[in-house]
Amino acid sequence: MTRRRLVVVGAGITGLTAAFEWRRRRPDDEIVVLEAGDRIGGKLHRVELAGQWYDTGPEAMLARVPDAVELVEALGLGDRLVAPATTQASVVLPDGRHPLPPGTVLGVPASAEGLEGFLSADGVARVRAEADLPPVRLDGDVAVGALLRERLGDEVVDRLVEPLLGGVYAGRADELSLQATMPALAAHLPRAGSVLGAAAAARDAGIRSRGDADGPVFVTVADGIGALPAALVAASGAEVRLRTPAHGLRRTATGFELSIGSAAEPELPGADSVIVTAPAGKAARLLRDVVPGAVEPLLGIPYASMAVVAMAFPAQELAAGSGLLVPPVTGRLVKGVTVSSAKWPHLGGEALLVRSSVGRFRAESDLQRDDDELVAAVVADVADLLRLSRPEPLQTELVRWGGGLPQYLVGHPGRVAAVRAAVAGVPGLEVAGAAFDGVGVPACIRDARRAVGALLG
Numbered sequence: 001m002t003r004r005r006l007v008v009v010g011a012g013i014t015g016l017t018a019a020f021e022w023r024r025r026r027p028d029d030e031i032v033v034l035e036a037g038d039r040i041g042g043k044l045h046r047v048e049l050a051g052q053w054y055d056t057g058p059e060a061m062l063a064r065v066p067d068a069v070e071l072v073e074a075l076g077l078g079d080r081l082v083a084p085a086t087t088q089a090s091v092v093l094p095d096g097r098h099p100l101p102p103g104t105v106l107g108v109p110a111s112a113e114g115l116e117g118f119l120s121a122d123g124v125a126r127v128r129a130e131a132d133l134p135p136v137r138l139d140g141d142v143a144v145g146a147l148l149r150e151r152l153g154d155e156v157v158d159r160l161v162e163p164l165l166g167g168v169y170a171g172r173a174d175e176l177s178l179q180a181t182m183p184a185l186a187a188h189l190p191r192a193g194s195v196l197g198a199a200a201a202a203r204d205a206g207i208r209s210r211g212d213a214d215g216p217v218f219v220t221v222a223d224g225i226g227a228l229p230a231a232l233v234a235a236s237g238a239e240v241r242l243r244t245p246a247h248g249l250r251r252t253a254t255g256f257e258l259s260i261g262s263a264a265e266p267e268l269p270g271a272d273s274v275i276v277t278a279p280a281g282k283a284a285r286l287l288r289d290v291v292p293g294a295v296e297p298l299l300g301i302p303y304a305s306m307a308v309v310a311m312a313f314p315a316q317e318l319a320a321g322s323g324l325l326v327p328p329v330t331g332r333l334v335k336g337v338t339v340s341s342a343k344w345p346h347l348g349g350e351a352l353l354v355r356s357s358v359g360r361f362r363a364e365s366d367l368q369r370d371d372d373e374l375v376a377a378v379v380a381d382v383a384d385l386l387r388l389s390r391p392e393p394l395q396t397e398l399v400r401w402g403g404g405l406p407q408y409l410v411g412h413p414g415r416v417a418a419v420r421a422a423v424a425g426v427p428g429l430e431v432a433g434a435a436f437d438g439v440g441v442p443a444c445i446r447d448a449r450r451a452v453g454a455l456l457g
């Protein structure tokens, strides 16, 4: 094998997985990861909270997309995987707190069963009445909210779907793409003819696709998902260059030349292959010369900003299950509270560990407060929502995520297809990451593996 040089742009989970997968297939190649920031991991990040490693980026990984579990096992860390002790979450609504009904697809119910109490009597009747509507006919992609409001009524959207989409995408049901955020449901719609029928089919297919149907839906890592970046760097043997944004890319006779460092005196490293995993806007800038056709669709993928506050309180009795989802109809600042001490067995120690997130797409003003003010407002909301008897925190850690989550707006699958088609015209180049086929960590890992597979054949 001739020795080749791979350059990966971005040291988030996508970029570091790509480096690791490449190393497994091409042990002798040179692998360089360029990272604009001053640490590895991108959105993966952990802090020490009351003496424990605690995630302030992703804290749970969907096990149904097997790539994350497979990666953790390939790193020799399979014994560090942890299943939740409880997944019973509740939704906070203006009329009180209600357990999340089971068996929904991202909040979309498969029947009206179990919705009494969660929705008003009229709301439940509206769900039942879907059976009397003509079959759904969709002409292309639509907003989740538009379809569900028409078929199942506003309450399903505002009380059930919005809190879940707010948690996963920090986005709004009325803007998010049905095909991109609920692909299984969208795929079953034409045959099922109804949203309830499609949700039932998607839910059942999801259960069947999990080889281990009784296994946990989510897992985490005992030392934090934030432990994975260092393990990936060590296992890949890649050279990681921090504080080194790539700001230009051009083709050469034999491969590529990147431009890094100062604009006045750039360094111009070469590469045989390049995998770009930077967020969409940065990727657009980098690809403008090599793949001009990818620029516009990439710029059509905006990002939501958010903040996570990790909190340790004195140990105390709580009855909040794994946590609370808090939709916009409540007018609250926080959009969710995870009771980590209850959710994850390894975090159930001396202190009560809780995290809460703030910030939705087009609601950036929620974050425009100084750090102390933001933490105080979140602590007050959390103490009230959890009805804490000892509300004085022992420790708090604030992490701001500017441009944290890409928004899969209506038409997203078309934008992704356009980017992929344009990039496919440039041999040796791939783009991957949260902007495309799933924001979750397992989906990013899957996309990194796809990119490596596409380049190596």
Ligand SMILES: Cc1cc2nc3c(=O)[nH]c(=O)nc-3n(C[C@H](O)[C@H](O)[C@H](O)COP(=O)(O)OP(=O)(O)OC[C@H]3O[C@@H](n4cnc5c(N)ncnc54)[C@H](O)[C@@H]3O)c2cc1C
Pocket: 009, 010, 011, 012, 013, 014, 015, 034, 035, 036, 037, 041, 042, 043, 044, 056, 057, 058, 059, 060, 061, 062, 244, 245, 246, 247, 277, 278, 279, 282, 286, 306, 308, 401, 404, 405, 432, 433, 434, 435, 439, 440, 441, 442, 444
């Ligand atoms: C607060 C929060 C909570 C989340 N919770 C969960 C969860 O519980 N479960 C889950 O599965 N997912 C969760 N996610 C989503 C998931 O964490 C992310 O989608 C995923 O980690 C993104 O990985 P990535 O490698 O694609 O991108 P990133 O992590 O954004 O990595 C891209 C990297 O590229 C670098 N970069 C940018 N421009 C350049 C350049 N020009 N040159 C070099 N480097 C550059 C950036 O600095 C960054 O390090 C959460 C996300 C956030 C923000």
